[in-house]
Amino acid sequence: MSSNSEIDALIDLMAKLPGLGPRSARRAVLHLIRKRALLLTPLSDAMQQVAATARECLNCGNVGTTDICDICNSEDRATGELCVVEDVADLWAMERAGVFKGRYHVLGGTLSALDGVGPDDLRIPRLRDRVTAENITEVILALNATVDGQTTAHYIADQLEGQVRLTSLAQGVPIGGELDYLDDGTITAALRARKEL
């Protein structure tokens, strides 16, 4: 490819990133080599840092650098509200909107008969435990408006019925839409207009 094995190895690894194909990986590597001091070395260092420190929060599944993440650790967030999301990218999207002040629970996916994903493959048992242990009064099901997302929301609602107030994001989430694609205002509107299940 580049007639150089170290550079080819880097291109091959870059091409494995979501959103980068072989051609954009080659462009990115040439850009990195040109910006060695400004970008290549800092990026390598930052990756090493994250590789050494990143871990999943044992409580909620968020990604951070401590066993219990900053959000779970913050006393300011103990509102009794728990926002259930499919993955960490959705948690970040909620945080960017800046409107939710409670804590999160990251399922790590959705139920899927097709892919053989059952409740125990997700953080659903742990969610039940948290509702009791953390005196949760409201569970906001902020799952994607997809078939699997809504199936999962109904399953969780069935499990927790009668124990807590159950709500879901409502107005503003387009059919088939995914949280991480929405702008902050839409997320804010959807949270404010949340409805009882």
Added chain:
Amino acid sequence: MSSNSEIDALIDLMAKLPGLGPRSARRAVLHLIRKRALLLTPLSDAMQQVAATARECLNCGNVGTTDICDICNSEDRATGELCVVEDVADLWAMERAGVFKGRYHVLGGTLSALDGVGPDDLRIPRLRDRVTAENITEVILALNATVDGQTTAHYIADQLEGQVRLTSLAQGVPIGGELDYLDDGTITAALRARKEL
């Protein structure tokens, strides 16, 4: 963004890569964290390796890990033919086609009155030196079919007229097209059908 400064720092750096915006950088970083052993650590190591070893060939401008690149060093490539390209990505595209057996000269851009890029800002003086020093008999101007690319080709042709055979890639390069976007067959056809200037 992620409520964690190390992870945010990595996202910010990733977002500076060509082809990745903030959203795809976040997705890429989550993917890297999930694939720590398989992707994140190897990628960091490969970047460190390239940062420590990559350099521009002093002769042709290609990127490699030695002062003089493998192509310039190879006696098999001493055909008397020199292929002039705008940048290293174009050299790689020519090499993928596998049809050219001579050596390269990477200009490092094109002449541009608008951007104030003159002949001395590119490797044009060095091209003149190489034509003499390496007993070059043919210079193939494989520049992009853009206005700046063709202006640069004409400038170089003027400079070298009477000293060597001057050719350019011909059939197959679409108007406004860039080498790095073409398939190997098109590049091969264009090289085979090259015409006198």
